[in-house]
Amino acid sequence: MEAALQVLVSGLLTGMGYALAAIGMTLILGIGRVLNLAHGGFFALGAYAAFQTTVWGLPAVVGAAPAAAAGVVLGAAVERAAVRPIRTYPLAAAIVLLGVAILAEEGFRLVWGSTYRSVPLRLPPLLIGQVVVSTEQIGGAAIAAVALGALALFLRSRPGLALRAAAADPEIATLSGIDVGRLQTATFGVACGMAAGAGAFLSPLLTVSPTMGRVPLIISIAMVVLGGAGRVWGTLIASLVIGLLSTAVAFYFAAAWSYIFTLLVIIGILVWRRDGALGRAER
Amino acid sequence: MSNRSLAAAPRSAKERPLVTPRQAAWCFAPLILAFVVQDRFTLAVLALAGVQAFFVASWDLLGGVSGQVSLGHALPFGTGAYAAMLLSGWSRWPPAAAVAGGALAGAAAAALQGRLGAHLSRLSLALLTLATAEAARELSGMLELTSQEGTLVGGEGGVPGVLFPWNEATAARIIAAALAVGLIALLRVARSNLGLAMRTVREDDRGAAASGINVVRVRVAAFALAGGVAGLAGGFAAGLVGRATPSMLSLEASLFVLAAAGVGGLGTVIGPATAGYALTAVLQWLDLSGPVRLTIYAVLVIAVGLAAPEGVISIRGLGRWDRWRIRRA
Numbered sequence: 001m002e003a004a005l006q007v008l009v010s011g012l013l014t015g016m017g018y019a020l021a022a023i024g025m026t027l028i029l030g031i032g033r034v035l036n037l038a039h040g041g042f043f044a045l046g047a048y049a050a051f052q053t054t055v056w057g058l059p060a061v062v063g064a065a066p067a068a069a070a071g072v073v074l075g076a077a078v079e080r081a082a083v084r085p086i087r088t089y090p091l092a093a094a095i096v097l098l099g100v101a102i103l104a105e106e107g108f109r110l111v112w113g114s115t116y117r118s119v120p121l122r123l124p125p126l127l128i129g130q131v132v133v134s135t136e137q138i139g140g141a142a143i144a145a146v147a148l149g150a151l152a153l154f155l156r157s158r159p160g161l162a163l164r165a166a167a168a169d170p171e172i173a174t175l176s177g178i179d180v181g182r183l184q185t186a187t188f189g190v191a192c193g194m195a196a197g198a199g200a201f202l203s204p205l206l207t208v209s210p211t212m213g214r215v216p217l218i219i220s221i222a223m224v225v226l227g228g229a230g231r232v233w234g235t236l237i238a239s240l241v242i243g244l245l246s247t248a249v250a251f252y253f254a255a256a257w258s259y260i261f262t263l264l265v266i267i268g269i270l271v272w273r274r275d276g277a278l279g280r281a282e283r
Numbered sequence: 284m285s286n287r288s289l290a291a292a293p294r295s296a297k298e299r300p301l302v303t304p305r306q307a308a309w310c311f312a313p314l315i316l317a318f319v320v321q322d323r324f325t326l327a328v329l330a331l332a333g334v335q336a337f338f339v340a341s342w343d344l345l346g347g348v349s350g351q352v353s354l355g356h357a358l359p360f361g362t363g364a365y366a367a368m369l370l371s372g373w374s375r376w377p378p379a380a381a382v383a384g385g386a387l388a389g390a391a392a393a394a395l396q397g398r399l400g401a402h403l404s405r406l407s408l409a410l411l412t413l414a415t416a417e418a419a420r421e422l423s424g425m426l427e428l429t430s431q432e433g434t435l436v437g438g439e440g441g442v443p444g445v446l447f448p449w450n451e452a453t454a455a456r457i458i459a460a461a462l463a464v465g466l467i468a469l470l471r472v473a474r475s476n477l478g479l480a481m482r483t484v485r486e487d488d489r490g491a492a493a494s495g496i497n498v499v500r501v502r503v504a505a506f507a508l509a510g511g512v513a514g515l516a517g518g519f520a521a522g523l524v525g526r527a528t529p530s531m532l533s534l535e536a537s538l539f540v541l542a543a544a545g546v547g548g549l550g551t552v553i554g555p556a557t558a559g560y561a562l563t564a565v566l567q568w569l570d571l572s573g574p575v576r577l578t579i580y581a582v583l584v585i586a587v588g589l590a591a592p593e594g595v596i597s598i599r600g601l602g603r604w605d606r607w608r609i610r611r612a
Contacts, residue, residue: 263417
């Protein structure tokens with residue numbers, strides 16, 4: 001019973017962390033009409049930033065702010081240079097972003113080397129009843145929840161309305177005077193910043209290595225296709241579900257099976273929902 | 284868009300010879316090279332280049348001719364490698380039979396990918412192929428078997444089989460001969476009625492269905508044929524090192540194919556094969572490390588994607604100036 005409770009709590013906390021990355025991806029799909037296969041690269045950037053802050057003796061969560069800022073700037077730059085010129089070709093954009101992801105991996109290898117690193121927990125863990133939770137993870141999930149709450153409020157505001165209009169129909173939005181191109185760049189940047197933040201929050205649970213971004217990429221894609229591309233709340237619920245189920249699979253079977261489980265979720269939903277799974281990306 | 288459909292309008296199978304003399308010359312160039320070269324290191328390099336050219340050419344039938352861009356073509360390649368090693372190492376099949384078995388296994392794996400994705404859009408299909416190949420790679424790293432000698436094989440170390448009893452010269456020549464035959468076969472398929480159907484489906488699947496083409500069958504056939512050739516290449520690749528490893532199913536292998544096919548020009552079969560051959564030969568000759576190679580592939584993929592996002596399919600056969608103008612437009 002305690003084990004199940006432990007799995008429930010850590011699954012939900014993990015799902016909350018990944019939700020930040022997945023909702024970023026779903027926003028890019030909804031507003032930018034692009035499948036960001038470089039999302040994992042930004043996640044890894046955040047994890048390395050967290051690693052670097054622990055090297056300096058600070059808790060990993062502290063690395064999240066500079067990581068998110070770097071993610072925003074780099075993400076916007078990638079959007080301008082690599083996505084905007086080919087936005088009307090969703091497949092080419094996805095493939096180019098895959099190339100960017102591989103380049104990022106090699107960049108991490110140059111800076112931090114190929115060695116596998118772990119991010120130590122600097123704050124004492126909490127014991128709630130019979131369940132052990134790391135303070136960093138609670139902090140990360142709380143910050144993720146606050147960030148998502150802020151996003152929800154923003155989407156209800158006037159600029160948020162412009163964003164939703166751009167997602168619903170870019171051409172009509174342009175006709176009503178919305179600078180859709182700029183919105184798309186901003187969304188891409190913010191979403192990449194969210195991925196980097198998620199990477200920083202989740203880094204203590206993961207092994208930090210140059211190719212570590214691939215698993216979070218697949219997890220984010222699974223959450224997006226399960227929750228519905230461009231749907232923030234659907235993606236949030238899907239994130240919690242997948243976070244919970246993959247933690248359960250990792251706990252009761254083996255950690256490697258949870259990755260295969262996530263891949264099977266993607267395959268299953270793509271086959272079942274057909275193109276609905278990726279929303280309007282190719283419409 | 285209009286330029287594209289004009290230039291890429293499917294031609295009838297009888298309009299041009301199935302294989303032009305120039306294409307035939309390209310098909311046989313590696314074979315001639317394998318007989319001219321005497322140096323053992325170069326021959327080993329050429330053998331590997333031939334295998335990779337095969338792999339890229341098979342992808343082009345799928346991604347170029349039939350327009351189904353796969354990000355997981357490593358799946359049939361790696362499946363072919365594993366099947367060939369299991370057949371040669373465990374069932375003691377001779378190399379030729381083991382490679383043929385690899386081809387069949389590759390065809391089956393790719394046909395599964397194609398069947399699952401037959402109704403999907405290009406982007407969803409790309410994602411589906413990526414996910415299937417990643418799942419296979421992950422499984423290959425986890426599953427372990429006990430061999431007849433009682434040792435544990437599989438996992439990240441891969442499955443050992445039989446090192447094909449060929450020296451460098453024989454290996455290079457056999458592979459180059461297989462490549463020549465295989466490329467001509469691929470070209471003939473691309474120019475056949477089936478190839479015509481593939482190109483029609485690529486340009487407009489609803490139109491193709493309306494004119495009586497069974498779209499799903501054509502798509503799955505493209506996957507199966509391409510997977511068969513990729514499985515053959517995988518069988519050769521594993522036979523050259525005597526082992527099938529999870530890296531043969533990896534994203535890196537799929538990325539290499541994308542880079543080479545993009546550089547060579549999608550849908551031309553010979554172009555991607557030549558690019559794959561040259562790229563492998565040069566990188567192997569220079570003995571560059573894995574990360575450096577991967578960086579080169581990534582840069583090539585980005586450059587090709589930005590320069591010709593619609594695929595270079597349509598602009599073949601036009602003058603350089605026309606190509607430039609189409610790209611600008």
